[in-house]
Amino acid sequence: MPEVEFLPDGKRVNVRAGLTLLEAARQAKVAVRTRCSGGLSCLMCKVRVVGGVEGLTEPKQAEKAKLGALEAQGYRFACQARVTGAVTVELPEDPLKAAIRAQLKRQQEEEDLW
Template identity: 35%
Template sequence: MAEVVFYPHNKSINVKEGTTILEAARSAGVIIESPCNGAGTCGKCKVRLEREFLQNVLAKGKHCLLEEEEKLGYVLACEAQITGDIKVDLSENKQNTTLKILSKGQSFDIA
């Protein structure tokens, strides 16, 4: 088991090794934006880990990250598997509050 701490939310959870950061966040009730639902294609689930914790994740899916972001400790939450205790910095993750589900619409016949 590994302890995952999400800050500044101050929420923590113990998870099995191999769990992704996104899965751990969802289990802890922490929302990380994930429009592709963990398919590894949108790059919106970027989270930052302190350098000392980078050794405790198996980070895949670097195709959505800039080289500078990797150097700063960013990983994709949906593809980073936890292998030891980590602290996840979500202080820069802003929730998108502008998206809404469409409940009305129009259709047109195209001849």
């Protein structure tokens, strides 16, 4: 059974070959943002493959078209990439967490001025 690792949490899960990264994430209880539940219509489930790219199926033409230049940077849609071997993917930071982190950083910088 192929192993999928999800960064930055480092969660790992062994999955049956042929499952999508989205299904693997659900098995690992890792949140991947999506609205369409795997229809390649919301474009929210982008992940970056950082290891074992050969452990995924090749992207189909529809996925390639929607990824554009991001494909060359290692991005895939979790709802489309099927696991065939060991792979490590990096999940993007949740936008709400990113906004909160940025606000806290600004506040800290303001406090440092005093």
